[in-house]
Amino acid sequence: MTAENIRFVPQLLPSPAIVLVVRPRGDLNGEVLAELVVQRFEANPFEERGRPDNRQLTLSYLVVGGSHLSSRVLKGQFNACYDSGMKTVSLTSHTLSVDVLDLTLPGLEGHGIGTYLMNTIVLWARQFPPDTDVNTIKLRPGQAIGDNKARRNRFYEQFGIEFDYDDPMTRETGKSRPMVVSGLRPVEKSSDNLEEQNIARYVRERNLAAEDVEQRALYAEQEVERLRRTLKEERARLERRHRNSLRRVVVRSSVVTAVACAAVALVTVKTFT
Template sequence: MERIDAPVKLNVNLTTEDITKNLEIIEVCHRNTHVQDSHYILIETQLKSTTWSLQGTPTASSKITVRATYLYGSQGLFKAGQLISEMGGELNDSRKMVKLTNGSVMVDGCMQGLHIGTYIFHKIVSWAKQFAPSYTVAPITVISGDAGKGNKERRNKLYMNSGIRFIWEGEEGREGRSDPALTISELTPYANWPNINKDYGMKALDKTWRELSILKERVRGLKKSQRYYRKEYETIRSRLRAIASFLNMPMYAICILLGLGIGKAFGWYQGF
């Protein structure tokens, strides 16, 4: 007699999915030998979390994405809307592990050294600290290609100030991976950006809208000028045509009289 096994029931229950966004504008100051430059950056922080249960066992996933977009600057290094940096992290609840990067911890070259990376990475580390202290931190790999022209010190300082320790391969500080035994409890949300202030007054947006209105006014002026010069061009062209026609009339008369004279001389015409 053939035996038929009873079907296995898989109980999956998706409970919640939540997405929140936060926007803020920061003023980044850079003082050189003569003047102080100010740059306004839009910081967008998106949090996405999902919780569900599998066979009655609750589990969760969570992601964070932080984007820095250029708005306005005294030196005009970037165009408004240009992406300066994008970083992110992700929780893997089933593996009891959290990632502190989305594959890249980078800031555009012209804005490096202004603590923007520290400001963004602080948000990601602070987000990770809400999870179980025993969860491990997914290893972060650094390569020697990123260790040149002063970037090595900035890169390593960013990680180490946040409590991340590395196992180096070869020369210390150039290439390696973070300790796979590192846990969330050892992370430190390092907050040090003396040149960055939150733009509560939205001065950047005010300046951007003001510049936009000036550009619109200039465009309207150029369009008016174009119509004016086109009209002037047509007027001058018609006048030149009239003058050319007037100048040609004596030539027409001379040619007619000359033709009649030649015709009379040869007897072709006897009218005078």
């Protein structure tokens, strides 16, 4: 990474990439639901066109562990941008023409992941002049159903974003009211069920865990082999004992037979004398 690129690395996350560990709300010692690699990149794709102050922010996420890990790759990204010419910031896209946000993490809704990512974007947006306009966000039909509508609306409202709803009763569709970045409210404390881990620490811990599993597997294999030898030796000992028992029975039977024959012979001799 060049020195020129380093200046674009944001300071709102502990590092350009972290691992976000997700546990159930209210159960900090519960099973890990998901481990997401969250990577952040900020750049100016229009610098060569004479627009040095424009910015694009990308927050990409990928589920790499936890009980929700599956063969289907769960990944996505949150995007934002700042257009210096329009003096407008978008919280939902790399362009001002896209006005919707989508968090695709089936089964992980309601655990604060979206709030964590959006909070990073809101903090990023507040670095621009206070009177910078916030691009309109639209709520479209089908984005949320039932209780998800209320949760979606609260998601935006916690950041100070208010909406004019097409139908105040259903509150399903509408658009955000005009506002500037100084009106955005970052969430001061993230959910206690979320834990940030340094990538290096995460990899080290996983390697140590893998080594521990490997050692346990090796010990188990050695133990199985020891039990197999013990069983083989015990079987051989029982077979020897069985053969010795048979041999003693045969010898005893032979002696009894010989004694019986001798007795018969003696009786026979006495009878004819």
